[in-house]
Every structure is written in structure tokens, then in C-alpha cells.
Amino acid sequence: DADVTQTPRNRITKTGKRIMLECSQTKGHDRMYWYRQDPGLGLRLIYYSFDVKDINKGEISDGYSVSRQAQAKFSLSLESAIPNQTALYFCATSDSTGGPGQETQYFGPGTRLLVL
Amino acid sequence: QQPVQSPQAVILREGEDAVINCSSSKALYSVHWYRQKHGEAPVFLMILLKGGEQKGHEKISASFNEKKQQSSLYLTASQLSYSGTYFCGTESDTGRRALTFGSGTRLQVQP
Numbered sequence: 067d068a069d070v071t072q073t074p075r076n077r078i079t080k081t082g083k084r085i086m087l088e089c090s091q092t093k094g095h096d097r098m099y100w101y102r103q104d105p106g107l108g109l110r111l112i113y114y115s116f117d118v119k120d121i122n123k124g125e126i127s128d129g130y131s132v133s134r135q136a137q138a139k140f141s142l143s144l145e146s147a148i149p150n151q152t153a154l155y156f157c158a159t160s161d162s163t164g165g166p167g168q169e170t171q172y173f174g175p176g177t178r179l180l181v182l
Numbered sequence: 183q184q185p186v187q188s189p190q191a192v193i194l195r196e197g198e199d200a201v202i203n204c205s206s207s208k209a210l211y212s213v214h215w216y217r218q219k220h221g222e223a224p225v226f227l228m229i230l231l232k233g234g235e236q237k238g239h240e241k242i243s244a245s246f247n248e249k250k251q252q253s254s255l256y257l258t259a260s261q262l263s264y265s266g267t268y269f270c271g272t273e274s275d276t277g278r279r280a281l282t283f284g285s286g287t288r289l290q291v292q293p
Contacts (some may be wrong), residue, residue: 099280108184108269108285109224124280156223171214171271171281173223 069093070174072157078180079147087142087177089157098140099158099171100124100132102151109156115140116162147181154178183207185272187284194260194291202255202287204270213246213253214271214281217264224269227255232275260291 070091079085089098100112101124111124113132121134129151133141144151155177160169185206192200204213212231216224230246230253238244242264246253257264267288271281 101283106285109271109283111280111282114280122279125282168229170226170229171216171224172226175223 070157070159070172072155072174072177074177075175076178078182080182081148083147085144085147085179087144087155087157087179089140089142089174091138091157091159091172091174093159093161093172094137095159095161095172096137097160097162097169098134099160100130100140100142101156101158102126102153103156103176104153112142112155144179144181147179149181152179152181184282185270185284187268187270187287189287190285191288192290194289196262196291196293197259198291200257200260200289202257202268202270202289204253204255204272204284206251206272208251208272209275210246210248210251210272211275212273213244214273215244215253215255216269216271216283217266218269218286219266227268257289260289262291262293265289265291 073088099114101109110126115121115134118134131143157174158171160171188203214229215227218224232248241258244255267286269283269286271283
């Protein structure tokens, strides 16, 4: 079984709809992240959570919200989807207990979202 | 602020070498390198910490020049399996929080 899972893997929605992307991990990591990937722009950070009570905005948080329901679960919501939120979304996890500079990020398989 | 990667794309023949650079305008604590194959998730390659260290991983190695705030990824004797997009992620030395990724370097190795 995959350590970091994302559901759904593909989603088509209409402008104005609210949708939720979910991420679960079995790695026991304390930190979780949401990124979006657009062609030519690399990975851009939307939100990140260093533990259940520590949630932070990333560089492109407008139009998104998150919920860290448990250490293993981190959900991303688009309150009112718009076409320019069409992208590939990745969840990632890392473990802070290994010390400075040891935080490898492990990525989920991605969710491909199309907003019509 | 996003680190700048260069080149944006490179095409190699099997066995050739390549260098991918990652530069930041900020003082860095660490640089992370990831590779993403088409249609897949990014996969970790290595982390370098400030202090100007070098690391190696099979035929892929990297260096971090703290004075220049620049990291370079070296791919030697390239193989077809090296094809993909390479991303650097940087962690600022002040208020260290999350990584900021560059826009990527697309590497294609041809037979």
C-alpha cells in the first residue's frame, strides 16, 4: 500500500462548486503540505501544517482552505472553484524528528483537477 | 521568492554529462533536489546543508556554494532513466519553514 494517498486521483468540476481533495499518510510524519503544479511553474506551496494545530499559508493560498483532521489526514478545499485552479495537486509529508536538514518530502500520486 | 533554475531544458545523448544550477537571492539553510518523471510524483534525490558540502548518489552528485547561495546538480554518464524534470527546493536560513521550489529543469536523455 502507498504511504501517501490522495483522493480523488482525477476530478472534473464546474465553476463555483466547492470541492475537497483529501490526503492520508501512513508514514507517521508530523508535517504535511499541499502543492499545485502548473506547466512551467514548478511546485508552488498552497498550505502547510507542521502539526495538527500548526497550519500556515504558503505562497498561493488565496481561494483555498485546509483542514488537518488528524496527524495522518490533511484536506484541501476549494471554496468556489474557478478555471484557473485547474492544475495537478500534490500532497507531501515530512518527518521533523530527524533533525535539521533531514526532512525528505514524500509526495502522494497527485490529483488532477479540471475546473470548467 | 522562487529559486532560479538553469537551464530550463537540456537534451543529452546516453553517456553525456549535465549540470543543473539552482540560485537563490536569499541566504539558504538547505537545498533539496527532486526528480519527477512524466505523470508521476516528485522523488527525493538529496539534501545539502549550508556549509558548502557535496553529496553523491550513484552517478548523481551535488554541491552547495554558501557564498553564492547556489547549488549545482551533476549528472555523469547519463542513462535513459535519468530523463525527467529536476526541481530544487530551497529552505531559507531565516525563519526556516517550508521549501520553495524552482520551476524545474527538463532533462531528456536520448539513445
